Amino acid sequence: MISAEQNELMTRVGRDTPGGKLLRRYWQPVALTDELEGPRPVRPVRLLGQDFVLFRDEAGKLGFLDRDCPHRGADLAFGRLEDGGLRCPFHGWLFSVEGKCLDMPAEPAGSKLCSRIRQASYPVVEKSGIVFAYIGEGEPPAFPDFDCFVAPATHTFAFKGLLECNWLQALEVGIDPAHASYLHRFFEDEDTAESYGKQFRGASADSDMPITKVLREYGRPEIRVEPTDYGMRLTALRRLSEERTHVRVTNLWFPQAFVIPMSAEMTISQWHVPVDDTSCYWYAIFTSFTEPVDKAQMREQRLELYELPDYTSRRNKRNNYGYDVGEQASQTYTGMGHDINVHDQWAIESQGPIQDRTREHLGTSDKGIIAYRRLLVDAIERNLAGEAVPMAICAEDAGKFHGPASIDGIGSASEADEYWQREDRRRREQSSWAAPGQAA
Template sequence: MGRRSPEAAAMMSREQNDHITRTGPGTPLGALMRRYWQPAALVDELEGERPVVPVRLLGENFVLFRDEAGRYGLLDRDCPHRGADLAFGRREAGGLRCAFHGWLFDVEGRCLETPAEPAGSKLCQNVRQRAYPVIARSGILYAYLGEGEPPAFPELDCFLAPDTYTFAFKGLFECNWLQALEVGIDPAHASFLHRFFEDEDTSASYGKQFRAASADSDLPMTRILREYDRPIINVERTEYGMRLIALREIDDERTHVRVTNQVFPHAFVIPMSADMTITQWHVPVDDENCYWYAIFTSYGAPVDKQRMREQRLELYELPEYRSRKNKTNDYGFDPHEQAHSTYTGMGLDINVHDQWAVESMGPIQDRTREHLGQSDKAIILYRRILREQIDKAASGDAPLMVLDARHARSIQGPATMDGIGPSKGWETYWMDVDVRRRRGAPWMPSLPSDATPDVAPPVATAAPRRDAAE
């Protein structure tokens, strides 16, 4: 018998697929995911008249609320009295009061009152609802569901930038978190899934991904993706996860360079334009649904939050942030459009394209049937890292990106860009672009005057060769 091909070797069993997709209580991956801060809601969701929202996260049900003092609390959703739904509770008297019998709980889960009990009853002193730490960062509320002290936040640009330079949003995908994440670490798909047959005016690209001109050129990204659809993909491990570099050679002198990152466990950082990046998490609601949470970070002018929000509300409906284009209406598929203007026939919003791609795989992708190729090297490496970190968590060791305060300060950036650079010298070109942008950001702390690309934040290991494999 002949040797198995690398593609065949990458295929997995059903048990292996379950191992890297299922995050509920008691699962190995669930134990890993509970070691990290998880996006639980947008800050905007608790800014209305009634700042109480139900949250389903990692297959468990919670209620998230903001008390009168502005503190955030996340509690188990079932009242410890007789199990009624606290998501219908009343915010009053310094906490959340169950609508069934009036039991009152503060953000730390302490029972403050059991009003139906006799005067002088000490029952509430013996009752405590399970509560979880919550912290607001850059428009997102993060919750920690694990045991012990939560990890420190890395000093990513999206967390360092002031509020006026960031914008947060989210959207629901009806599929497992892993297949949603893997789209973001797949540099090859953009030339097909997001292909436009005509180029638009790049000056009208604000807030739209893949619609601006590539940095240091007047070439629109739509043209680059359309005409150069065989990128050379380099992938390397980093202290935060992975760095991906996709190269599309324009001619002997010029190469398009796109640098993206996977931040473990379930985030990626990608360029949106020359002045803006997207940091995006794919957070398990349960095994068959996930939310993407994104922070858009500007290095130039403050973000036009109203414009960004209005653009996204054209597609997403509140309160669940569901796409108006979805499987019930074939994602707006138009065969005439597919023949003449877009590769998918599903409109101009790439979020719809991504949603179709990942939801069409089924609630949980059956990876026993897939055949991976060289263009999937980032996906292969990520799955390897994921399995390694599941094992580390199971053995009691600290997995990747479970950081203490000292190590959190060393995780900076990370660098992202897309631009037209020299075919010879692209390895330093992208570092130069990143350092210039960071030096120019009005909110970024000053870098040393003698800093060079390989020592200035973000910390970068040696650039991969043009022909590097995973």
């Protein structure tokens, strides 16, 4: 049973909260690279309850600054990109990507004030179509050599979506293998040849059996949870017969991402990034082991649901997520359409802005969630004590992290672990970029 105090500890993300202090130890996704295209590459960003401005200067360098001008607090997200920086429209104060004040045109000639002013700036880097920022103290950690960062740009695609709830309940869906048999159940299977870019719509590896059929007909998985150096591995086994078992391997990448299979050829690495205590973005990197990603098709598919500029879902609590009673009776378990992102959004937003975990009753199938909460609380306490925390790694250690293996396939019932390891190795050997034998 989770106490109210423990729930607060895990969910609150402000600058002075224990949970917020931990999350500030890590790189956080803050924008898609696509969002900085066009004539004015400036974006307001709200992250962990703080307000920032992200911009690309005239030389193409990225800057991530506090959003309020240090003069009189005007909003720098409306600033002008000119003269080598971002200029506040209020009085013309100009700031470089490093936060250095470059100009104060309204001040008297010879004034030394400009040299004494510096806007808070933060490290920022682009990785696989996502802009990451670090707003913590000290040196940021290194990025692990995981597949989503090692794969060439041709084989990755990035996207995001807004969720109106706390980040933790959004993350916990991804470490709950049991829910897919119900929340994402379809009563009819589509042609798997039309499944590109759609999760749970293809066939499991080593078979022509649609994943939708596996989930629909085998709803009582055996779930195994193993600690790893990057977080934990979850293996869900659905026994199809005496000889064959469906094996799905997913991963929790501490502190707030998971790596899951999208299809036999593609994985998803997905972060859950707090905007504040009661809203968050999911950011995902789709990584292909075979052919280059059709970025245009995948973006078009997702823009059918998500509306720019804030990547808000067109199906949401204000229109009951598109719920249709007729559809629920004959097509989908939820009656909320065929996009599983809508199903997840309903499930986690319906728990409330911050789920009251004092009222929940967890079962055996929730063992991944239980294990993660223990890991999270332990890391929060370690961080407060000034001790090392998981995945706050140095550059020398980054190359020790590979994969992680994320598989959805059908293998021998007596060799589940051997099967997913063998399948991961085979996929890497056939890939043009993935190093064989390097799955964590």
